[in-house]
Amino acid sequence: MKLTNINKSFGDNHVLQDISLDFPEHKTTVMVGPSGSGKSTILRSLNLLGMPDSGHYDFDDFHLDFSQKITNKQKLAVRRSTGMVFQDYNLFPNHTVLGNVIEGPTQVLKQPREQAIATAKDLLNKVGLSGYEKHYPNQLSGGQAQRVAIARALAMHPKYILLDEPTSALDPELEQEVLRVLLQLAHEKQSMVVVTHNMIFAQRVANKIIFVEHGQILYDGDPKEFFSPDNPNERIRKFIASMTMKNL
Amino acid sequence: MWEIVRESIPQLLSAGFKYTIPLAIISFAIGLVLALLSALTRLSQKSGAFLILKAIVRFYVWLFRSTPLLVQLFIVFFGLPYLKIKGILPHGVRMHPFTAGIITFSLNTGAYASETIRASISAVPVGQWEAASAIGMTRLQTIWRVILPQAFRIALPPLSNSFISLVKDTSLAASITIMEMFEVSQQIAAENYQPLLMYSLVAVIYALFTSVLSYLQGWLEHYFNHEVNAKKVNS
Numbered sequence: 001m002k003l004t005n006i007n008k009s010f011g012d013n014h015v016l017q018d019i020s021l022d023f024p025e026h027k028t029t030v031m032v033g034p035s036g037s038g039k040s041t042i043l044r045s046l047n048l049l050g051m052p053d054s055g056h057y058d059f060d061d062f063h064l065d066f067s068q069k070i071t072n073k074q075k076l077a078v079r080r081s082t083g084m085v086f087q088d089y090n091l092f093p094n095h096t097v098l099g100n101v102i103e104g105p106t107q108v109l110k111q112p113r114e115q116a117i118a119t120a121k122d123l124l125n126k127v128g129l130s131g132y133e134k135h136y137p138n139q140l141s142g143g144q145a146q147r148v149a150i151a152r153a154l155a156m157h158p159k160y161i162l163l164d165e166p167t168s169a170l171d172p173e174l175e176q177e178v179l180r181v182l183l184q185l186a187h188e189k190q191s192m193v194v195v196t197h198n199m200i201f202a203q204r205v206a207n208k209i210i211f212v213e214h215g216q217i218l219y220d221g222d223p224k225e226f227f228s229p230d231n232p233n234e235r236i237r238k239f240i241a242s243m244t245m246k247n248l
Numbered sequence: 249m250w251e252i253v254r255e256s257i258p259q260l261l262s263a264g265f266k267y268t269i270p271l272a273i274i275s276f277a278i279g280l281v282l283a284l285l286s287a288l289t290r291l292s293q294k295s296g297a298f299l300i301l302k303a304i305v306r307f308y309v310w311l312f313r314s315t316p317l318l319v320q321l322f323i324v325f326f327g328l329p330y331l332k333i334k335g336i337l338p339h340g341v342r343m344h345p346f347t348a349g350i351i352t353f354s355l356n357t358g359a360y361a362s363e364t365i366r367a368s369i370s371a372v373p374v375g376q377w378e379a380a381s382a383i384g385m386t387r388l389q390t391i392w393r394v395i396l397p398q399a400f401r402i403a404l405p406p407l408s409n410s411f412i413s414l415v416k417d418t419s420l421a422a423s424i425t426i427m428e429m430f431e432v433s434q435q436i437a438a439e440n441y442q443p444l445l446m447y448s449l450v451a452v453i454y455a456l457f458t459s460v461l462s463y464l465q466g467w468l469e470h471y472f473n474h475e476v477n478a479k480k481v482n483s
């Protein structure tokens with residue numbers, strides 16, 4: 001998964017400034033950076049929920065040029081190969097937990113219902129929510145809801161899972177139960193791109209770190225060096241320090 | 249007095265069940281379909297020839313919301329017979345009063361309800377559209393499976409109110425010679441010279457009908473919201 005020379009503006013706000021990034025397969029790439037730096041915009045480019053103005057996107061067999069019109073068919077195909085987990089879960093309130101997880105497999109992948117249900121039950125078990133199949137989203141805690149959202153994304157068997165601050169809306173105890181699931185997925189070599197403000201989690205899970213600021217990539221590489229107290233980039237050292245303070 | 253009441257109630261009720269209720273139910277059903285199509289057209293992001301359709305729909309909604317229902321009834325029933333076009337419509341557009349009633353009430357309800365449905369669709373959080381897109385649903389799937397079920401819950405109370413208003417507004421059909429309840433009450437009053445009694449009686453029957461509907465509305469809202477309002481079990 002690779003973005004090349006991506007530009008994006010909202011009006012006069014040049015949000016992404018000619019950035020190029022690649023997201024290795026079977027690895028966890030963590031994106032960090034101050035608020036408003038463009039992390040969500042990058043993530044949303046990867047499943048075409050947001051369209052950059054220019055640049056190229058290579059993913060699997062897709063070679064998209066954002067300066068040309070992206071067809072609906074291309075959008076759907078890319079979205080079927082990527083799962084997205086949102087900060088505020090966005091579960092479908094009119095469906096049960098099970099209904100949420102099988103919605104994509106039955107409606108989009110046209111899987112037989114029984115097969116979709118069997119897979120969904122396995123996935124709910126995996127995220128620690130066996131027995132919650134018949135609950136409705138508003139009967140869940142935030143941590144449970146987010147784990148359902150992760151199961152919903154996994155049910156599509158996407159090549160990549162994109163997570164935009166998946167724990168920012170959660171209390172610390174609830175955050176842990178979600179992070180445990182993500183660590184497990186990382187361990188299983190699920191390809192992931194995670195935006196997070198939790199530096200401890202980032203350090204633990206990242207195979208690769210991207211630091212974004214003002215729509216530019218200030219760091220792209222090894223997490224060890226990034227988190228090292230000897231990181232030569234003072235801006236990054238300060239950022240990590242301030243974020244770590246916040247987490248304590 | 250009780251004699252008169254006892255005699256006229258069956259006549260009024262029969263007019264109610266024969267005309268008032270069918271007029272309201274059929275018009276509301278057709279109006280809802282029109283409203284849904286109008287709302288979806290106006291919310292569509294398609295361009296090209298579709299923009300013309302959008303403009304037509306916008307004009308229709310504007311027209312029916314900005315003119316009195318009674319005037320609309322008069323135009324359709326008394327006016328259209330004079331819409332004569334040589335070769336195509338030599339005799340104008342003539343129809344049975346009941347048909348004219350259904351057409352006018354449907355179009356009127358459709359215009360109002362389309363605004364209700366449009367607002368309800370807009371009230372569904374944008375995150376729902378995104379979550380559906382993110383699992384690869386098409387726009388049509390998203391609308392049918394995710395957005396409309398949620399919009400319907402939001403639209404239910406205002407739509408129920410529209411229906412209740414429609415039941416009362418069918419009394420305007422008296423003016424285009426439909427033998428609905430109000431028309432029948434007028435005829436009885438003309439015979440027995442008891443206008444106060446007759447109009448009060450028909451008012452009570454309208455109130456009865458709409459109260460039953462209000463009750464049903466409450467029940468429907470409860471039924472469709474039970475999962476959304478379900479009690480929190482944990483946390």
Ligand SMILES: Nc1ncnc2c1ncn2[C@@H]1O[C@H](COP(=O)(O)OP(=O)(O)OP(=O)(O)O)[C@@H](O)[C@H]1O
Binds near residue numbers: 015033034036042
């Ligand atoms: N739909 C939009 N319309 C206008 N401006 C937008 C829109 N989405 C994002 N922006 C702007 O783009 C910039 C980058 O936003 P983005 O959401 O990508 O930042 P972020 O790094 O994800 O921030 P946060 O940590 O707060 O989520 C911000 O200045 C934001 O105001």
Ligand SMILES: [Mg+2]
Binds near residue numbers: 039041
């Ligand atoms: Mg963001």
